Amino acid sequence: MSARVHIHMTINGEPRELLCDPRQTLLDVLRNELRMTGTKEGCSNGNCGACSVILDGSLVNSCLVFGVEADGRSVETIEGVERPEGLDPVQRAFLEHAALQCGVCTPGFIMAARALLQRNPHPTEQEIRHWCAGNLCRCTGYDKIVRAVSDAARRMETAK
């Protein structure tokens, strides 16, 4: 059995510390150690994006990051997206555009969309599709997801 490693990380702005088996991925750590089950496991080999989180400002598949690598780093998950005053514009847009059906891919998409809009506040349809190609959805056919992300971008621009 591997010796567990003591790690510290900042999750959604809050400092957390825990013991982590080096064999565990960041996804395992979030879901099983920290009981933050908003981030989902779809495939465990980086092909579906359901486990997407933002690690030190970069969108990554948490199933492809060892938990120990997150020591000293900051992680943003779906649980941290909501604001004190309510839903974030991406979340709101997903609801209004019916951009989810079963909802299991939704946390991953919301993280991906937020990461996109941080870099590119006016993405075109193709840019959205290209950015989100690492997130699989089996329910929606992506149409309403693209609309929701475009709309969220517009709202965030107007809010400025």
Next chain:
Amino acid sequence: MPALAYAAPRTLDEALSLLRTHRDGARILAGGTDLVVQVREHRRAPGLVIDGKQIPELMALDYAPARGLTLGAAVPCTRMYENEALVRAFPGLVDAARLIGGIQIQNRASFGGNLCNSSPAADSIPALIAHRAVCRIAGPEGLRELPVEQFCTGPGRNVLGPDELLVAFSIPAPPPRFGAHYLRFIPRNEMDIAVVGCGAAVELDASGERFAAARIALGAVAPTPLLVEEAARELAGRPVGEDAIGRAAAAAQAACRPITDMRGTAEYRRHLAGVLTRRALREAARRAREARS
């Protein structure tokens, strides 16, 4: 289950020392997009994972026309294509950086990791070969250099000794009238392993009307990525155009030794090798023409 330990050395020497102590039981971790999966699926069972991302030499990204490009082995693809100087000077490398997986993968995956994983279908390798990239390898004897096309020895196998690690790539600055392009064929538009990949680089002569030199490399058509010198020879001296490009493509097809697997039959791969070589060369030539103007 064998125990797994993790270390994040801050210097190259520290990393080499760890490798010496653990030899076959250690693996270098760059982006993890291959290694994490392999460990989880028990296809690799290292006792120690050595994270290279804290070692400055492995994370270096430096370009100057005088010095060429130093690309650290663990530099994620995203850093490559967010670097304006690199995008301007090496669009043919950036092509590959933009194709590996999706955004989540590109934020972690590196050309060094891609090379060390040594898949015959790796996207970065034909592009590196086309650009005359050289590997800088550190070991107990010091640093050694090796052209990328000599690195892989078979599917999943390469020349690295158990106490060696890949530090960085050196890529010469593009000469005048140079153009390069990497493309691959996949059944979808993203997220697939290349059925065939082609990296092509050309240099035009002073008039810009003829090929002076070229390098063409193919992926997924042989046990290792293939530098096809015969294809380059078909171009040298010939006018830029479909005739020369067609000859190069035919030579590329002849040089293939593809297999049939679930991603493609040998016949289909051989066919694609020709198609992609033509397309890669056309774009490389177009870029070379733009470069001179």
Next chain:
Amino acid sequence: MSSATHKVLGTRPIRHDGVDKVTGRAVYAADVDLPGLLHGKILRSPHAHARIRSIDTSRAERLDGVRAVVTGRDLPDPGDRTAFLGELGQVPLKYMSFNVLAGSKALYHGHAVAAVAATTPEIAEEALALIDVDYEVLPPVIDVVRAWKGEAALVHEDLYTDEMGSKSAAPSNVASHQRFEKGDIDAGFRAAEVVLEREYRCATVHQGYIEPHASTAQWNADGQLTIWTSTQGAFPARTSVHQILDVPISRVKVIPTEIGGGFGGKIPVYCEPVAALLARKARRPVKVVMNRADVFTGTGPTSGSWVKLRMGATRDGRITAAEATLVYEAGGFPGSIVACGGICIFAPYDIPNTRIDMYDVVVNKPKTAAYRAPGAPNAEFATETLVDELSEQLKIDPLEMRLRNAAREGTLQSHGVPHPKIGYAETVEAALRSEHYRSELSGPNRGRGVASGYWLNVGLTSSAVARVNADGTVSLVEGSTDIGGTRTSVAMQLAEVLEIAAEDVLPTVGDTESVGFTEVTGGSRVTFATGWAAYEAGQALRRQLAEQAAKLWKVPAETVEYSGAVVSARGDASKRMTLRELAAALNKKGIEVAARVTVTPKGVGGAFATHIADVEVDPETGKVTVLRYTAVQDAGRAIHPSYVEGQMQGGVAQGIGWALNEEYVYDDDGRMLNASFLDYRMPTSLDLPMIETIIVEVPNPGHPFGVRGVGEVPIVPPPAALSNALYRAVGVRLRELPMSPPKVTAAIQSH
């Protein structure tokens, strides 16, 4: 209630469970946690076909941290008992039991043979490697046509063909042969001036839901079993567990968690009985979560198939005869949905003479499960491409051809049942009028194809419980698990009846103790049947509210009306209360207004669709790009248009994946090679265009609001629409799915 006056139906409220889903708070099956929870993992056969001589679990049992190990021996002997399996009716229980944990044979690569519960998932995984299974490997049977023709080993030595009611003399891989026949097929072909005959193949494909199966089981000391699980039906899952484990049904409670996709694949049970067996042995709760490879190899893809189709028509475009042979994979145990293929194959057409032979054939692949309009895409791929060929030969526009032969109300279907009121012709007309169809498509290697489709939809039983709360909102417990937003479309029907806002109904999905019996979420039945239960519940609440108001006012019940969310006594303007006021008043008196409803509605309306696809083909690589796509569908009455559109778009996306890239790839030993999302290629956002939707409404007279199920038919037309488009783009007709790039290239090269 006419659609002109609907206040809630047809609007687009935010779904009630939406906030939980966009914040990550919604609890899916793998998110469940209990004190003392153990983790279960399943050992699967590496062989496609093998006799299991023995299983030695002793080394696994000795591993530190392992608390229980089970095999097929831990299942009660199913004997010759039968079990009820929804749309498939009564099936031998052994087909269900031994699919969950193998009996004497492993019947497919991935077949579950043993399971372990341990204190951590890693230990459970390690223990699997310590289970010694002695296999006698047998020749695998992978090709359904060879199995059908008797050119392969026997998958079951004791399986005889049910040959249209009588039993075959010798065992066979053909489990059953059924026939639908109508009219005089020979006369029909004699009357035809053009006759075409073609063969079609479909590869095995998977539903591809993003959430793997997961179940948690816990026993109480008094023998009560509780299961939390990702399922399309808590009640059918309860029934299955009761039958497989031989536990009294009253002792089994199934709590459906939120479900991350199903499409038919989460109707059968897989993890539930295994988790229960492990939990009973370990005396601790056990959670079993599948990984993606398990999902591909160990659950239920849908049938691959071979279809032969022959159709004849007169020169003016009237189809006079159609004959089909459907040979469908059942997987390792009998029970494909080939009959649904037979019902749907000619449903859009008024063809007087038809004959359909349907064969259910076992092969060494996972036992098939339903996948969105099960059986229909395979069959209608054939019809919709052959009709396209006929229309081309006869020089008739393909949509025009469909109109000339369109089935209408009263048209007799292949299985002898006349169509009720349907909206097929309306979908074709809407497609003809659409901006897409009238637009020009120009450019090399581009083509436009059309195709129609039908899915029968089902009714079955649904329940709901509705209760008026003190503040005038109404809690609604629905019996249907919600895989796409139906809790809202059902709630909207209740809101419509009560004339309140959709937001004032608070829907939840019930478990097997909190609501009445409800059949699967499948068959496009929830908005129809559970909606009907909600409708009836609403009617009951209206009556009770009026009665209670009458009691409060001490007037005869007949004088009190409920209208516009207000109760009032006729002729007395002073006696008037809003629903809110009445609810508060009743609450003060401790009077509950509630309704418990179970319905089995009969007036099911089938669903028709007509699609238009524009493609561009790269002739050198065979890559097909879908440039533009329009889906026209008759929804009867679109309760929540956004979610109707969503069902259409989702079905189209799956149909496109089925058409272009998805397939199970096998090696010569019958092992699946591509059991991951890397090589089982579902469309990404970059592979699809925007998907235009045109909702046609021909109300179903069999439902109070005119609802027709919408979820399934949209997967049916895309393969044929794309094949037809491909033909017009590059002049080749592909009759094998998927139409992957190597196949397209080969077809172009040999053209």
